[in-house]
Amino acid sequence: MGADHVTEPGIPVPGRVLVSAKDLENRVAELGARITADYEGKSPLLVGVLKGAFMFMSDLARAIDLPVELDFMAVSSYGHSTRSSGVVRIVKDLDLDLADRDVIVVEDIVDSGLTLNYLRENLLGRNPASLEVCALLVHEDHKLDEKILKYEGFRIPPEFVVGYGLDVAQKYRNLSDIRVVEN
Ligand code: IMP
Ligand code: MG
Numbered sequence: 679m680g681a682d683h684v685t686e687p688g689i690p691v692p693g694r695v696l697v698s699a700k701d702l703e704n705r706v707a708e709l710g711a712r713i714t715a716d717y718e719g720k721s722p723l724l725v726g727v728l729k730g731a732f733m734f735m736s737d738l739a740r741a742i743d744l745p746v747e748l749d750f751m752a753v754s755s756y757g758h759s760t761r762s763s764g765v766v767r768i769v770k771d772l773d774l775d776l777a778d779r780d781v782i783v784v785e786d787i788v789d790s791g792l793t794l795n796y797l798r799e800n801l802l803g804r805n806p807a808s809l810e811v812c813a814l815l816v817h818e819d820h821k822l823d824e825k826i827l828k829y830e831g832f833r834i835p836p837e838f839v840v841g842y843g844l845d846v847a848q849k850y851r852n853l854s855d856i857r858v859v860e861n
Contacts, residue, residue, distance in 0.1 A: 689847050692840050692857035697815075697832055699854040702842060705831045706734070709812060710741020712829065713782065721745045722780045723806075725772065727797065728752040729851065730786030733843035734814045734831075738784060749774045753793060766796040776804040782829075786843050787815040789836075791822030798826065815839065815856065832856075 713722070721744065726735035728750050739746055752770035781801060788794055794811060802809055812829035817836045834856075840846050841853030850857075 686849065689849055690838075690859040690861050692850050692853060693860040694858050695855050696834060696837070696839055696858050697842075697856035699842075702814075702831075702855065703737070706737045707741050709829050709831065710738055710743075713738075713812070714743045717742075717744055717780060720780050721747065722782050723747045723749060723774060723776070724782050724784050725801070726750045726784045727786070727793075728770065730843045730845065731784045731814070733851070734786060735784045738812065747774065751797075753797065755793065766793055768800070776801060776806040778805070778807045781806040781809045783809065783811045785811065785813040787817065787839070788813045788820050788822060788827070788830075789817045791820045791826075794822060794826070814842070815844075 722742075724735060724739060724746055726732065726748065729752065735748070735750075739748060749772045750770070751768060751772050753766050754769050755766055783794070783797060783801065785794055794813070798809065798811070810828040811826055813827060814831040816827060816830050816833050818833055819836045837858045838846065839856050840850035840859055841856045843851050844856070845851045846859055
């Protein structure tokens with residue numbers, strides 16, 4: 679998608695590129711190689727958090743040279759604010775059983791960390807053999823325990839970003855790079 683991406687009245691406009699498509703590609707390849715090495719001999723189950731993680735999940739899965747399985751869940755924070763409320767509702771649950779599986783949660787972005795914290799607790803209750811997190815982007819001022827972020831793509835300043843799966847008002851998920859939105 680080009681820089682002249684069509685915008686709509688009232689919806690913030692994607693501005694400066696924060697992470698280029700090339701940098702995304704390189705980093706996803708590195709993460710895939712690390713996961714491949716760390717899970718040698720295993721068949722990890724990637725749990726993608728819809729919708730934001732769909733593009734990252736698709737590229738990451740192809741960068742892992744193991745017989746992975748994929749599943750998805752959809753969560754929604756109550757309300758439509760750009761800030762997470764910490765109250766998370768499961769809109770679509772997983773199809774697969776997590777018992778005794780090596781689970782890797784694939785997230786688009788950790789902002790406050792409230793969503794991921796809730797998800798982790800929920801998924802740990804399903805008795806996986808192991809559970810790690812792979813987040814493409816992490817806002818620098820997140821409130822999560824650092825130990826939780828085993829795999830992460832880029833640490834970014836606390837700005838609202840879109841592209842490569844991330845949206846504002848459901849728009850711009852199809853940008854190939856990550857851009858800062860301008861109000
Ligand atoms: P948290 O619970 O505050 O960590 O928020 C996490 C969720 O909020 C992410 O999974 C995204 O869906 C959304 N989100 C947070 N920051 C951004 C952003 O900069 N752009 C787009 N979505 C975001
Ligand atoms: Mg999300």
